[in-house]
Amino acid sequence: MKIAVLGATGGQGGAVVRALLDAGHAVRAVVRDPGEARARALESAGVEVVTGELSDAASLTRAFQDTSAAFAVTTPFGAGLEAEKAQGLAIVEAAARSALPHLVMASVASADQNTGIPHFETKARTEEALAASGVPATVVAPTYFFDNALGARQEIARGEMTLALPAGTPLQQVARRDLGRVVAAVVADPDRWIGRRVEVAGDDPTPTQMARAIGAAAGGPVVFRQIPLEAVRRANPDMGAMYTFLTESGYSVDLEALRADFPDIPWVSFPDWAGDQSWPVPGDG
DSSP: OEEEEETTTSHHHHHHHHHHHHTTOEEEEEESOTTSHHHHHHHHTTOEEEEOOTTOHHHHHHHHTTOSEEEEOOOOTTTOHHHHHHHHHHHHHHHHHTTOSOEEEEOOTTGGGOOOOHHHHHHHHHHHHHHHHTOOEEEEEEOEEGGGGGGGHHHHHTTEEEESSOTTOOOOEEOHHHHHHHHHHHHHOHHHHTTOEEEEOSBOOOHHHHHHHHHHHHTSOOEEEEOOHHHHHHHOHHHHHHHHHHHHTOOOOOHHHHHHHOTTSOOOOHHHHHHTSOOOOTTOO
């Protein structure tokens, strides 16, 4: 099987590429700039690298030709929400034009629940367009990523970790590498997964537990400090809406059922993931 991967130099796409290679599949990475360092690294690893723009249906149609499946992800973090909607429509159009046998579309957990969170709603619109298109597809919808904690290295160096969540509120999360493994399993069994929506989480630690795990991995105490939700709403209404949702209701992935569906995935817990990362020593910041 040859699988096309959009966003192959990003976090989700990169994890999918690694999982597909580990599973023995040929991979076609669809990138904006084949000369960029991460794209060249993929090529060195045996990945076919082609040029494609997420919002350009013609280039994506060419990229999807002669593949067994494709993984696609859109993003509002850059060009904005309207651009993400355009990306989703272009991907669906390209899949239809190329008669792609199986599109695995990345969304976000709870995007189908009318949350009102702007960057959830853009993905919901893509899911709706995909369902209406008749393209053979699976929606894979991850929760919050463990990897988001890596953006807090400066805080960790000061011995603290912050989130706009109460200290004892569980937060369903997943390692990107486990998301990649789910996608690899889905493309390997299209008859089972086409037409289904899969929400993905690997663990549900509280912020206090997250800080404790990072501190243990970093070699010093890390204290959790809650950021006032209203401050986040003022600074970034989209993120404010998301953290309001995570505080008041949160994701609702059935972890037991997910493990039963994917028994061969060695799901990574947050403490084990944290233990594999490189952190600054708390107190050195």
